[in-house]
Amino acid sequence: MAWRYGAGPGCTETKIGQYVSGNFIGDKDWKCVSGCSGHATAKPPVGPVYYTCTAAVKKEDWEQGEKSFQYNFTQKGPFVVSYTGAMWMTLALPFSQTGNSDGGWNIQTIVNLGKAKLQFQCKHEIQIPMVDPDGDKVRCRWAVNEECHSICNAVPVATLDEDTCTLVFNANNTHSKDDAWYAAALTIEDFPESPMLIGNTSYNTSNAITAVPLQFIIHIKSKPLDCNWKPIFVSPTPAQDSHINIAAHASVNTRMYASNARNPKSTYRVVSISLTSPSGMTYTGPFNDSKHPGVVYWDLKWTPTAAQKGDNILCGTAEDDQGYV
Numbered sequence: 001m002a003w004r005y006g007a008g009p010g011c012t013e014t015k016i017g018q019y020v021s022g023n024f025i026g027d028k029d030w031k032c033v034s035g036c037s038g039h040a041t042a043k044p045p046v047g048p049v050y051y052t053c054t055a056a057v058k059k060e061d062w063e064q065g066e067k068s069f070q071y072n073f074t075q076k077g078p079f080v081v082s083y084t085g086a087m088w089m090t091l092a093l094p095f096s097q098t099g100n101s102d103g104g105w106n107i108q109t110i111v112n113l114g115k116a117k118l119q120f121q122c123k124h125e126i127q128i129p130m131v132d133p134d135g136d137k138v139r140c141r142w143a144v145n146e147e148c149h150s151i152c153n154a155v156p157v158a159t160l161d162e163d164t165c166t167l168v169f170n171a172n173n174t175h176s177k178d179d180a181w182y183a184a185a186l187t188i189e190d191f192p193e194s195p196m197l198i199g200n201t202s203y204n205t206s207n208a209i210t211a212v213p214l215q216f217i218i219h220i221k222s223k224p225l226d227c228n229w230k231p232i233f234v235s236p237t238p239a240q241d242s243h244i245n246i247a248a249h250a251s252v253n254t255r256m257y258a259s260n261a262r263n264p265k266s267t268y269r270v271v272s273i274s275l276t277s278p279s280g281m282t283y284t285g286p287f288n289d290s291k292h293p294g295v296v297y298w299d300l301k302w303t304p305t306a307a308q309k310g311d312n313i314l315c316g317t318a319e320d321d322q323g324y325v
Contacts, residue, residue, distance in 0.1 A: 001049060001051055001064060001065060001066075001083075002062055002063065002064035002065075003024070003062070003063055003064075004061050004062060004063075005056060005057070005058050005060075005061045005062055005063050006063070007024055007025065008022075008024050008063050008065075009021055009022050009024060009049070009050045009051060009053075009065065010022030010024075010053075010063075011051075011053035011054070011055070011056045011063035011064065011065050012053070012056050012058070012063065013056050013057070013058065015053045015056075016053055016054065016055070016056070016281075016282055016283065017052065017053065017054075017280055017281060017282040018052065018053050019050070019051070019052050019053075019067075020050065020051065020052070020053050020065065021048075021050040026084070027049070027083065027084050028048060028049060028050070029045035029046070029047065029048055029049060029083075030045065030046050030047045030048075030049060030069075030081050030082070030083050031043040031044065031045050031046065031081065031082060031083070031084075032044050032045075032046050032071075032073075032079055032080070032081055033080050033081070033082050034078075034079065034080035035073070035075060035077045035078055035079035035080060036073070036075065036079065037075065046069070046071040046081055047069030047070075047071055048067075048069065049083060050067065051065030051066055051067035051279070052065055052066055052067055052279035052280060053065045054066050054275070054276065054277050054278075054279060054281070055274055055275050055276060055277065057272075057274055060117070060219075060274075064276070065279070066278070066279040067279060068279075068307065076199045076200060077199065078201075117218075117219045117221070117317070117319075118171060118218060118219065118220050118221075119171070119220075119221070119222070119223045119225075119227060119230070120171050120172075120176065120178045120179075120220050120221055120222035120223070121171065121172055121173070121222060121227075122170075122171055122227035123168070123169075123170050123171075123227070124168070124169060124170075124171060125166055125167070125168050126166065126167045126184075126218075127164060127165060127166045127167075128140060128165040128166075128167070128186065128188075128214065129313050129315060130165050130188055131311040131313060132190045134190075135193070136190040136191055136192055136193065136209065137190065137191045137192075137193060137205070138188065138189070138190050138191075139162045139163055139165070139188075139189055139191065140160070140162055140165035140186045140187065140188045140189070140214070141160070141162050141186065141187055141189065142160060142185070142186060142187070143185035143186055143187045143213055143214075143215075144187075147185065147187050147211075147213045148185035148213070148215070151183040151184075151185045151215070152185060154182060154183045154184070154185065155167065155169055155182050155183075155184045155218065156169065156175035156176050156182070157169060157170065157174075157175045158184075160186070165186070165188070167184060167186075171220045176220055177220070178220065178221060178222045179220070179221045179222070180219075180220055181217055181218065181219050181220075182217065182218045182220065183215060183216070183217050183218070184215065184216055184217075184218060185213065185214075185215050186213075186214045186215075187211050187212065187213050187214065188211070188212045188213075188214055189208035189209075189210065189211045189212075190208065190209050190210055191203075191205055191206065191207065191208055191209065192204070192205060192207075192209060193205070229260070230260065230320075231258050231259065231260040231270045231318035231319065231320050232258065232259065232260070232261075232318070233256060233257060233258050233316070233318060234257050234258065234259050234261075234292075234295060235257070236255070236257065237255070237256045237257045237258075238254060238256075246302075246304055248304055248305060248306045248308070248309065249303060249304070249305070249306070250303070250304075251301060251302070251303040252301070252302050252303075252304075253299065253300065253301050254300050255297045255298065255299055255300065256273065256283075256297060256298050256300060256316060257289060257292075257295055257296070257297045258270045258273065258286075258295070258296055258297070258318035259292075259294050259295045259296075260294070260318075260320050261294060269294075269296075269320055269321050270286065270296050270318050270319070270320050270321075271286065271296075271319060271320060271321045272286070272318070272319045273285075273286075273298055273316050273317065273318050273319070274316065274317050274319070275300075275314065275315065275316045276313065276314070276315045276316070277300075277302075277314050277315075277316075278302060278304065278308060278312035278313070278314065279308070280302060280303065280304070280305070280308075281300060281301070281302040281314070282300070282301050282302070283298045283299060283300045283301070284298065284299050285297060285298030285299060286298055287299070300314075
């Protein structure tokens with residue numbers, strides 16, 4: 001979950017890894033909006049939206065966190081659980097939808113909201129990490145109807161590889177605006193490897209078992225540099241798509257190293273990272289790598305709980321002192 005900075009449960013740069021439950025505008029609970037008949041309320045709450053703070057950047061106006069909860073459904077389903085939020089930022093919607101005007105946005109169901117900061121006049125690929133603890137086949141697609149409300153198809157002229165969940169688009173003058181925010185709305189679905197029965201419902205390999213809406217925002221801004229002149233993570237940072245096995249309650253320590261060696265202007269230093277990390281992970285830095293000039297690193301520490309058994313995703317972006325990521 002994510003909010004504008006200061007408008008959510010209270011995640012800040014100094015509270016990474018802490019549980020936050022501050023007061024804010026909007027509902028405080030996830031609610032069952034379909035399949036939960038027989039309750040005293042039409043949309044019974046199923047869990048709080050308060051979370052453990054995982055990332056926050058004040059200058060970019062966002063905060064986010066992660067938390068799981070359990071709820072025992074008394075019916076057979078299917079069920080729809082959603083959250084209705086507030087405090088959305090202004091977006092630049094596709095020209096064909098708005099006549100070149102800006103508009104606000106509101107989404108009914110949000111599971112995870114992240115942010116991508118990308119360079120204007122460049123081609124970009126954004127791959128969404130997807131995991132399923134049961135080993136089911138996971139794919140993504142464009143969100144439709146109630147899954148996306150006012151931001152359906154809101155990324156200008158973008159294509160989507162559904163198997164790898166990779167979003168590709170060109171942020172140029174024809175289809176985009178400089179220093180503008182766009183919202184991407186996808187739906188992540190998992191499919192059984194073979195036919196199966198859940199309750200009284202049969203599922204084959206083409207029937208989705210669950211559907212999880214995913215929304216994130218994209219900030220496009222021009223930079224007086226080549227499209228490839230941006231910070232990158234370098235060795236010995238764990239490789240992309242690598243797996244680290246950790247026992248519950250056993251601490252793991254690792255480092256993420258970053259450099260902007262592709263940028264010939266050596267005065268541009270890597271100064272920060274933004275992480276989407278498991279609940280409870282903390283990090284400090286940047287520290288200069290004495291063995292590799294121009295390289296900095298962050299120390300990451302995490303002690304998983306028994307409730308975090310399974311796959312947990314760690315993603316990050318590095319930023320230099322000119323705001324290039």
